[in-house]
Amino acid sequence: MRPMRSMFSQSHRSVPSLNVASMPDLIFTVLFFFMIVTHMRSDEVKVRLQVPQGSEVQKLANRQAVVNLYIGRQGEAWHVQLNNDIVQPDDIPARIEDIRSGLSQENQQRLTVSLRVDKKAPMGLVSEVKHQLQKAYALKINYSATEIKK
């Protein structure tokens, strides 16, 4: 009987609880880290695209003066998306003018159009878009790509 009871009493002993008081602090640290290193995804990409790979790519500085232009597939047809909306290539100059008027003097000078173009996109469309950008005097362009090491 006696050894039995001792066995039961052992099971009653409670496990010391872990002190988790500092866990929120740790998670907050991680949270702040992410808040600083990332930036909010500004626009929803409505076209499907995969940018090419290149070895000579540079980082694009100053995000405020960057206009995103996406060229990709939506279903079977190729579409151009400027910032948040699907546009026709002919509408680009007017759109760029709109965006430009909302920027500060400095950023107007620095305005860069980041072209995120799908690998398979035909050059005819890309040239057309580039021509429209040229008309709008948005002359700084960036062919977006992922980096590969040489």
Next chain:
Amino acid sequence: MFRKRYRQQIPELNTTSTADISFMLLIFFLVTSSMDTEKGLLRQMAPPPLEHETPKDINRNNVMQVKLDAQNHLSCDGKPVTLEQLTAEVRTLAAVNRTGHVVQIEADAQSTYEAYFRMQDAIVGAYQNLRQTYALKHYGKNYEQCTAEQRTLMNEYYPQRISEGLLVGDGTSAKAATNQKGGGQ
């Protein structure tokens, strides 16, 4: 009686769920933000040509014509080349005639963007290669490690002279309507 009161502890706040709340915030930020830094080839296009603008004359010998056909085949001055050969060709041209050469590129409307991008990448690679050699020779360090002024100097020493304009004229002189300069920061 009094002693007992002193020993009474302040009830602890139950903070177990704070971790869960902050986890939720963390996950929210992870989902809504993107980490990827924008990277790409920076280019400067030429302003739209004016009506009264006359095309500039350039010596045909200084022009290298790089073409991309509908089947994504690359050719340089009429000869089919690979990307590595193109880099080498541009490198030789730019090394011989630093400020006078022109690389004229032309892509068929049917060619894919990837092929075009690779061509641009290969051409920029040639200039980068030259600048790197220059940096090692004159400053004794890699191009990336040079100061901004040194880099600007090098970019001006080896300017990227890439044109996407059409060539007009006969064999001896060629005219480029638009010129696209390479963007060096």
